Every structure is written in structure tokens, then in C-alpha cells.
Amino acid sequence: MLQDIFQYWPVLQTFPFWVWSTLSVLALLFLFVFPFAGVAVYVERKIAGDIQARIGPNVVGPYGILQWIADALKLLLKEDIIPKKADRKLFIFAPMIIFMSGAASFAVIPFSENLILANLNIGIFYLIAITSLVSMGVIISGWASNNKWSLLGGLRAAAQVVSFEIPVALSLMTAALALGSLNMVDLVNAQAGMKWGIFHNPFMLILAFVYYISALAEVNRTPFDIPEAESELVSGYNTEYSGMRFAIFFLIEYADAFVICAVSTTIFLGGWHLPFLNYAHIPPFLHIPLQVTIFMTKACFLLVVMMWIRWTLPRYRVDQLMKLCWEVLVPFAFICLLGTALWMVLFQGKGFIELLGGLF
Amino acid sequence: MFLEYTTIFIFLIVGIAMVPLMLLIGKILRPHAPDDKKTSTYECGEIPLGSSWIQFNLRFYVIAFLFLIFDVEVAFMFPVASIFKQWTQAGFGQGWLAFIEVAIFVGILLVGFAYAWHKGDLNWVRPKKKE
Numbered sequence: 001m002l003q004d005i006f007q008y009w010p011v012l013q014t015f016p017f018w019v020w021s022t023l024s025v026l027a028l029l030f031l032f033v034f035p036f037a038g039v040a041v042y043v044e045r046k047i048a049g050d051i052q053a054r055i056g057p058n059v060v061g062p063y064g065i066l067q068w069i070a071d072a073l074k075l076l077l078k079e080d081i082i083p084k085k086a087d088r089k090l091f092i093f094a095p096m097i098i099f100m101s102g103a104a105s106f107a108v109i110p111f112s113e114n115l116i117l118a119n120l121n122i123g124i125f126y127l128i129a130i131t132s133l134v135s136m137g138v139i140i141s142g143w144a145s146n147n148k149w150s151l152l153g154g155l156r157a158a159a160q161v162v163s164f165e166i167p168v169a170l171s172l173m174t175a176a177l178a179l180g181s182l183n184m185v186d187l188v189n190a191q192a193g194m195k196w197g198i199f200h201n202p203f204m205l206i207l208a209f210v211y212y213i214s215a216l217a218e219v220n221r222t223p224f225d226i227p228e229a230e231s232e233l234v235s236g237y238n239t240e241y242s243g244m245r246f247a248i249f250f251l252i253e254y255a256d257a258f259v260i261c262a263v264s265t266t267i268f269l270g271g272w273h274l275p276f277l278n279y280a281h282i283p284p285f286l287h288i289p290l291q292v293t294i295f296m297t298k299a300c301f302l303l304v305v306m307m308w309i310r311w312t313l314p315r316y317r318v319d320q321l322m323k324l325c326w327e328v329l330v331p332f333a334f335i336c337l338l339g340t341a342l343w344m345v346l347f348q349g350k351g352f353i354e355l356l357g358g359l360f
Numbered sequence: 361m362f363l364e365y366t367t368i369f370i371f372l373i374v375g376i377a378m379v380p381l382m383l384l385i386g387k388i389l390r391p392h393a394p395d396d397k398k399t400s401t402y403e404c405g406e407i408p409l410g411s412s413w414i415q416f417n418l419r420f421y422v423i424a425f426l427f428l429i430f431d432v433e434v435a436f437m438f439p440v441a442s443i444f445k446q447w448t449q450a451g452f453g454q455g456w457l458a459f460i461e462v463a464i465f466v467g468i469l470l471v472g473f474a475y476a477w478h479k480g481d482l483n484w485v486r487p488k489k490k491e
Contacts, residue, residue: 003363021367025374076386084399100375107371117371118364125438126368148414155420162427169434173441180445182438244386248379319484322423326482330430330473334466341444341462345455349448 004114024117028106037254038068044307051311078243086240087144094141095241095248101133102252102259109262110184110271112291123184124176127263128169131218134256135161141249145240156226156318160217163325164224167214170333171207174340175267178204180349188271193278193353196270200351203339208268210332212302215260217321219253222310226318261302262295269298422481433469437462 002020006013012020042057042065049056057064082091108123110116120126135158142154176182178200179190191197198208217224241249265271272291279287316324347355440462448455476482 002367017363018366018370021370022374025367025371029374029378076382077390079391079393079398080383080386081394081398096376096379099379100372103375103378104368104371107368118367120364120368128434151414152416155416159420159423163423166427166430166434169431173434173438176438177441177444180442182442243390244382248382322482322484326426327477334470338463338466341459344444344448345459348455349445 033255037251040254042068047307048311075243075247080243083240086146090140090144094137095245098137098252099248101130102255105130105259108184112288122182124172124182147240164214164217167210167329167333171211174337178340191270192273194275195351195353198268199353201343203336207336219256223313223316261299265298
């Protein structure tokens with residue numbers, strides 16, 4: 001993306017590349033990630049209120065819009081208590097890892113064809129690698145807190161995250177197999193028109209749901225939130241964290257939830273493509289706003305579905321969770337992988353929609 | 361193309377630096393009054409008993425091990441996945457070759473998975489031995 005901007009306005013090359021890179025990273029973090037996480041918290045609480053037949057926050061500002069700002073300020077002003085017997089260096093280090101991995105996964109989200117911070121040629125692979133770092137941060141925070149609850153909670157959370165990473169990695173790999181590339185922008189462009197990933201073959205349809213469910217479990221959300229369940233383990237791995245450190249865990253949970261919705265949109269729902277919308281017919285200056293709008297609409301729709309699931313379904317027990325992962329999702333993912341590979345070989349890589357189009 | 365990794369590297373550095381930054385802003389604003397009771401370990405209001413670095417269930421090790429095996433398998437299959445579509449479209453023989461390779465690789469690991477399932481290693485609670 002930055003290289004395209006440099007071609008357009010060569011005057012910007014007076015500053016070295018890393019200056020603009022840092023500015024764009026900071027802009028993404030402060031202008032998108034933090035406000036988005038805040039607004040997502042507000043929307044979640046309002047939706048939760050609706051589903052539970054009550055009004056959500058409505059005191060701070062009109063309709064409670066400023067609630068998340070009040071919450072952020074409160075957490076900033078709270079005292080930062082580090083337990084005396086806690087492992088101090090690791091205690092401080094754990095939020096850093098979690099924040100780093102949560103923020104760095106935003107680098108490869110294709111908001112638009114040209115609006116992607118780092119158009120790596122191994123985009124999907126990088127995402128899987130970076131989101132695996134969260135489990136490390138969780139274990140470190142559980143261990144460093146010097147608290148039995150935190151240790152057990154951290155280990156359980158890590159076991160959950162790590163088990164559900166197998167279906168996630170398998171579905172992403174199968175999607176890359178079906179769509180023919182690891183580059184995020186190429187993945188979206190392979191779904192131009194109606195050839196969305198989810199309609200490629202029946203196995204991809206199953207795989208979309210496998211991915212969505214496994215990814216929900218990976219960010220410890222919805223029915224799989226054992227690590228944060230108040231009635232189960234007091235607060236799991238973030239019991240001893242207070243104030244801003246706790247806010248970081250909280251923020252990264254919502255940022256990760258958005259990353260999952262964005263990746264689902266990219267791979268299964270066609271990214272910024274709509275059926276019967278040909279980007280060649282649209283003037284170039286309208287491309288970016290239109291693509292960003294379509295992409296964000298799809299991603300936010302999936303996010304709202306995530307919130308809907310969270311406040312509707314009861315929580316899974318730990319052994320039911322592990323059983324679901326290893327005895328249901330992993331076999332399904334493997335079957336879909338082999339099925340998709342077989343379909344690709346039989347039909348020369350053409351999806352269902354492409355075959356239908358070839359019939360007419 | 362490699363210039364993009366500069367952005368990734370900067371992302372990682374900014375990510376690590378952002379946390380102390382946020383806490384630094386707070387340090388000026390928040391109170392700092394460490395108390396004996398505040399900094400003791402939380403154990404639902406009781407006085408904490410014993411060291412907290414307890415021995416944990418061996419089940420976690422088994423899960424980590426299974427994860428390791430399957431993750432390495434996925435990592436090895438990624439290069440095949442990125443080439444697969446091209447190969448299916450190239451010539452009829454090449455697509456089948458790639459598919460058979462993937463099938464054999466996945467098949468060997470599925471045999472191991474089936475063995476682990478049958479032995480009961482995938483259960484969270486170890487099943488009681490039949491007398």
C-alpha cells in the first residue's frame with residue numbers, strides 16, 4: 001500500500017520508508033483498533049440488554065454512547081497492583097505479548113484492494129502464526145500471577161486455544177487450497193462476482209461453519225468462555241491484573257474477534273465483492289470507499305452474529321469443549337480438506353458457481 | 361515485496377512499546393499506595409495457603425503434544441496448498457499426483473489420530489479401567 005502511495009506522490013519519499021510505516025501503524029492502532037474495540041463493547045452491551053429484555057447502558061451521554069470512554073478512563077485511573085509474590089518481569093511481559101500479537105494481526109487485513117498495511121505473499125500463514133502467540137501470553141500471565149486460580153485458568157485457556165487452533169489452521173489451509181493463493185488480496189480477487197469461497201463446493205460450506213466455531217473458541221468468546229467465566233475460576237488468568245493491564249486483555253479480545261470476522265469475510269464471504277458488481281465499470285476514485293464499506297458491512301454483520309450467539313447459548317463445560325474440538329471439529333476439518341482437494345482435482349479447480357456459469 | 365516486512369517489524373515493535381506507553385500515561389494519573397493486604401494473593405478472601413505453583417494435570421501435556429503434531433502437519437501442507445490449484449489446472453496427471461500426496465500424508469496422521477482416539481487420550485477425563 002505504501003509503495004502505491006509513493007508512486008502517486010513521489011514527494012513523500014523525502015522521508016525514509018520506516019517513518020511512513022510507523023505513522024501508518026500508529027494511525028491504524030489509534031484511529032481504528034481502539035475506537036472500534038470501544039464501540040464494539042458498547043454495541044455488545046446494548047445487544048446484550050436487548051436480548052435479556054432490559055436496556056443497556058443509557059446514562060453516560062445520549063443513549064449511553066460515551067459509556068466506553070468512561071470505562072476506559074476508569075481503568076486508566078485505577079491503581080496498578082502487582083502482587084508481592086508475583087513474578088514481576090513476567091507479569092509485566094504477558095500483556096505485551098498479547099497486545100503485540102493482537103495488534104500485528106491487523107497488518108494483513110485487506111480492507112480494500114489497496115488499503116492493506118502489508119500485502120505479504122504469505123498473508124494467511126502469517127495470521128495463523130501471529131494468533132498463536134496469544135496462547136503464550138495467556139500461559140505466562142497465568143503463571144506469573146502466583147495464584148492457583150490464575151495458573152489453572154491460564155492452563156485451561158491455553159489448552160482450549162491450542163486445541164482449537166487445529167481446525168482453524170486446517171480450514172484456512174483448505175480455503176487457500178481452493179482459492180489458489182496465500183496472499184490476502186489474491187484470495188479476495190479469486191472470489192470476484194458470485195464465486196464466493198463459501199459456495200465453492202459443499203465442503204467449503206461446512207468448513208465455513210467449522211472455521212467460525214473454532215475461531216470463536218480461539219478468542220475465548222461465546223459459549224466457549226471458560227477462561228473468563230466469573231463463576232468458574234474467579235477470573236482465570238487475569239485475576240491479579242488491575243486497571244490498564246486488564247484493559248489490554250479486554251481490548252485485545254474484541255480486536256481479535258474483529259480479526260476473525262474480517263478473515264471469515266476475506267475467505268468465505270468474498271471480501272469486498274458483491275454479485276453482479278464489476279469493478280471495471282466503476283470509476284477508480286470510488287473503488288476504495290466502496291470496497292471498505294462492503295468489507296466492513298460483512299465483517300460487522302459477522303461480529304453482531306458473534307454477539308448474538310454469546311448472549312443466547314449457555315456455556316460449555318471444559319470436557320465438552322475438548323470433546324467438541326477433538327472428536328467433532330478436527331475430523332470434520334480433515335474430511336473437508338480431502339473432499340475439497342478431490343473436488344479440485346475432479347473439476348480442475350473450478351468452483352460450483354463457475355461450473356454453473358460454464359453450463360449456460 | 362520484502363519491504364512489507366519492515367511494516368510487520370514496526371508493528372511488532374509498536375505493539376511491544378504501546379503497553380508501557382499506556383501504563384506510563386496512567387502512572388501520572390493514578391494513585392500508588394501499596395498495602396500489605398492489597399498486594400497479597402487473591403484466594404476468595406481467605407489467607408492464601410501454600411505455594412501457588414502447584415503441580416498440574418498431565419492432560420495438558422498430552423493436548424500440547426497432539427497440537428504440536430497436527431500443527432507441524434498443517435505447516436508442512438501449506439506449500440502444497442498454495443500450488444494445488446495451479447497443478448490441477450496444468451495437466452490431468454499433476455492434479456492427481458498432488459491429491460494422492462496430500463491424501464497419503466493426511467492418511468498417515470489420521471491413523472495416529474484414530475489410535476489416540478481409541479486409546480482414550482482425547483478424553484479430558486481419563487476413563488476408568490475396566491476390572
